[in-house]
Amino acid sequence: MTPxxxxxxxxxxxxxxxxxxxxxxxxxxxTPASGICQQMIxxxxxxxxxxxxxxxxxxxxxxxxxxxxxxxxxxxxxxxMSEGIGAALxxxxxxxxxxxxxxxxxxxxxxANAQGxxxxxxxIVSGGFIVPTICPSTLEECVEMTVHAVNxxxxxxxxxxxLTEKSMVLGKRSVAIDDLIYPEPQSSSRFDGAAERFKPYxxxxxxxxxxFQPLGTPRPQVRVTASTHxxxxxxxxFNESVRLNTERLLVNKSLDLFPAAVRDLQxxxxxxxxxxxxxxxxxxxxxxxxxxxxxxxxxxxxxxxFPVRVDDIRSALAGVERVVIAEENLTGLYRKxxxxxxxxxxxxxxxxxxxxxxxxxxxxxxxxxxxxxxxG
Amino acid sequence: xxxxxxxxxxxxxxxxxxxxxxxxxxxxxxxxxxxxDPSNVVLVTDIGCIGMADSLFTCHxxxxxxxxxxxxxxxxxxxxxxxxxxxxxxMGDGGAAIxxxxxxxxxxxxxxxTLIVCNNQTYGMTGGQQSAYTLPGVRTSTSPHGVQETxxxxxxxxxxxxxxxxxxxxxxxxxPEYLTQCLRHNGFSMLETLNYCPSYTxxxxxxxxxxxxxxxxxxAHGLELGMWPAATARPSYRFSPTLQPAALASIIPKYSHGxxxxxxxxxxxxxxxxxxxxxxxxxQGAILSGLxxxxxxxxxxxxGKGFSTAILVLSPEPILSTSQEHGDLxxxxxxxxxxxxxxxLPKHASVAVDQSLETPDFAATKIDFRQFGTRQAALAAxxxxxxxxxxxxxxxxxxxxxxxxxNRVRESCHATLEKLGRL
Numbered sequence: 030m031t032p033x034x035x036x037x038x039x040x041x042x043x044x045x046x047x048x049x050x051x052x053x054x055x056x057x058x059x060t061p062a063s064g065i066c067q068q069m070i071x072x073x074x075x076x077x078x079x080x081x082x083x084x085x086x087x088x089x090x091x092x093x094x095x096x097x098x099x100x101x102x103x104x105x106x107x108x109x110m111s112e113g114i115g116a117a118l119x120x121x122x123x124x125x126x127x128x129x130x131x132x133x134x135x136x137x138x139x140x141a142n143a144q145g146x147x148x149x150x151x152x153i154v155s156g157g158f159i160v161p162t163i164c165p166s167t168l169e170e171c172v173e174m175t176v177h178a179v180n181x182x183x184x185x186x187x188x189x190x191x192l193t194e195k196s197m198v199l200g201k202r203s204v205a206i207d208d209l210i211y212p213e214p215q216s217s218s219r220f221d222g223a224a225e226r227f228k229p230y231x232x233x234x235x236x237x238x239x240x241f242q243p244l245g246t247p248r249p250q251v252r253v254t255a256s257t258h259x260x261x262x263x264x265x266x267f268n269e270s271v272r273l274n275t276e277r278l279l280v281n282k283s284l285d286l287f288p289a290a291v292r293d294l295q296x297x298x299x300x301x302x303x304x305x306x307x308x309x310x311x312x313x314x315x316x317x318x319x320x321x322x323x324x325x326x327x328x329x330x331x332x333x334x335f336p337v338r339v340d341d342i343r344s345a346l347a348g349v350e351r352v353v354i355a356e357e358n359l360t361g362l363y364r365k366x367x368x369x370x371x372x373x374x375x376x377x378x379x380x381x382x383x384x385x386x387x388x389x390x391x392x393x394x395x396x397x398x399x400x401x402x403x404x405g
Numbered sequence: 406x407x408x409x410x411x412x413x414x415x416x417x418x419x420x421x422x423x424x425x426x427x428x429x430x431x432x433x434x435x436x437x438x439x440x441x442d443p444s445n446v447v448l449v450t451d452i453g454c455i456g457m458a459d460s461l462f463t464c465h466x467x468x469x470x471x472x473x474x475x476x477x478x479x480x481x482x483x484x485x486x487x488x489x490x491x492x493x494x495x496m497g498d499g500g501a502a503i504x505x506x507x508x509x510x511x512x513x514x515x516x517x518x519t520l521i522v523c524n525n526q527t528y529g530m531t532g533g534q535q536s537a538y539t540l541p542g543v544r545t546s547t548s549p550h551g552v553q554e555t556x557x558x559x560x561x562x563x564x565x566x567x568x569x570x571x572x573x574x575x576x577x578x579x580x581p582e583y584l585t586q587c588l589r590h591n592g593f594s595m596l597e598t599l600n601y602c603p604s605y606t607x608x609x610x611x612x613x614x615x616x617x618x619x620x621x622x623x624x625a626h627g628l629e630l631g632m633w634p635a636a637t638a639r640p641s642y643r644f645s646p647t648l649q650p651a652a653l654a655s656i657i658p659k660y661s662h663g664x665x666x667x668x669x670x671x672x673x674x675x676x677x678x679x680x681x682x683x684x685x686x687x688x689q690g691a692i693l694s695g696l697x698x699x700x701x702x703x704x705x706x707x708x709g710k711g712f713s714t715a716i717l718v719l720s721p722e723p724i725l726s727t728s729q730e731h732g733d734l735x736x737x738x739x740x741x742x743x744x745x746x747x748x749x750l751p752k753h754a755s756v757a758v759d760q761s762l763e764t765p766d767f768a769a770t771k772i773d774f775r776q777f778g779t780r781q782a783a784l785a786a787x788x789x790x791x792x793x794x795x796x797x798x799x800x801x802x803x804x805x806x807x808x809x810x811x812n813r814v815r816e817s818c819h820a821t822l823e824k825l826g827r828l
Contacts, residue, residue, distance in 0.1 A: 262466070
């Protein structure tokens, strides 16, 4: 028989983090993310901070020393971290933030499952810049998606969010140990040229990312700043060089790094269900039930929330007339994000949201929306 | 700015003539050059006029957010594997107000860094506004009639932390000595330099904030100058990862189950009544029998009072959604559990409650679950369910109990299982 384990998402996220090489975790406790903090401290790589603002600053400092840095929080803590996340993005400092979502607004409800922080994540950095956001849709994927999140943060030198929910992090399931996938850990490339040639934000690789040089190694001099800067890492007035140095912080050029959606497409299906995170379980069950009743229906489980992989979604729209987007929040937040990205432009599709707040979406609700009911 | 070539660049001094930031920066460059190599020093600068210092230094520089420089610097200082990197922070009095908690945290943890607070009595970069350190009577653009409030005194605020503190005028002859002591100190040191902003506070207060008058003015407001060493050699905070990953507990199924379709069980009791741990044992027994299990617990954030519930789904096939509203079996072992789940209980095909509970509005089997004790009633209910519905063998439950870590709890659980087996 296959060896199984009975485990929650928090444990699997920690396993993924340790496999990816995370060696510095700072956390301020917040329900429902506290378990991740506690486990990382138990594993010997974590420490508490006095608040989330401090936690983000500690992470930036540690990351500049070459540590792989991570934290975990929920909506209210994430809002406190926002200025630090923006600074990390501008500085090109890799770090990973596990966000266990809440309902909103404000402190919302600490103990309800929710996907209420989606658009908060999508707009957490000013200027239209995007914090890459990866989302496991099964408990098993918590390991794999955590490793991907850390790897992307390293390869693009950027803060990355691992987007989760209470049921994913605190809920336990039997998991076949062999089903856990551990991608190869990746690290930022290091500068290996002559010291006098080093420019902290120069010498870009094919992804337009500069090589990383930890602080304190004997030469070259490292300069880092959160303000708009030149290649030397010094604050500079906005000019062409600064514009190029800033524009390349958009990650849309590196979409190949981001996990593709799980596609379960059926020939002849005119309905496509799109979901993500813990709600994907209900979406899968709805699709299974519809097919058992003889209906053709396709399913797309999105695992990269931001940047929106428009190509990935559009390639599943052939023949589709109705798109049903299921998520646990009040107004259909990811549906809005997809519409804002013109995901469905030129496609003759009805985009229908199934969204509820404060309780799990049932497969029956998704099935009803597939069959023409106006939900949400 | 060319006096200390090791640390000074050729960049032009950005500050106004007469600004205290210039002499402090010059003395810092000179003092660093006497004791350190630029590759072993990182300067973290805060937002504000002082944040323009980066380009003047040949060492590593990090320019962050307003008030956060001490926290960022602490992240650098505490995660070094060696002692070779000297971390220095420069911030103004505005940043020292925004980031006061970070400064106190640095002192509390005795972070190994030197903080230089260049107090010029104002926010110079944004138009000469009052800061939380501006002294009474000083006119600023936001206190045109003079500050009325009592300002922060950073040296006094740090008094209880046993760290090295110093304060002097930005142009004082003691500055090199104070800086030397701070930079060579192992642990947290804070040097506050006093001056005024020639473009704002100097112009607004020509009687008091001048090179000649300012020392008397500061003294008149009780700002004591001097250096106060740490009384003890307290170790500085250091983060040392010692990786100890926990292994996943492997369960190899070896029993047979009796299910052909999923069942959903609601277990409801009181916080502290062993509901969550009973559900966990029950789940382990199910996995030992080759079943798939999904489990979610719910309880108040206070965890020690009120209800505690567990929803368990057992299935011969992989489990997807657990959101079904209609369960197969509800087990209620306490009044707290009944109160919390009362509306959901009629949605279950079968309901069994402890015999002490009244359920006039729906039919329920009454069982004396609590005869096994308040902490064993939840497990007793699940064992009873196994006996009634044969989801999986009691032997699997027995083996799951064997895995309970606490001797006392394990023995209690076994006793409950054996006693129920005899009934």
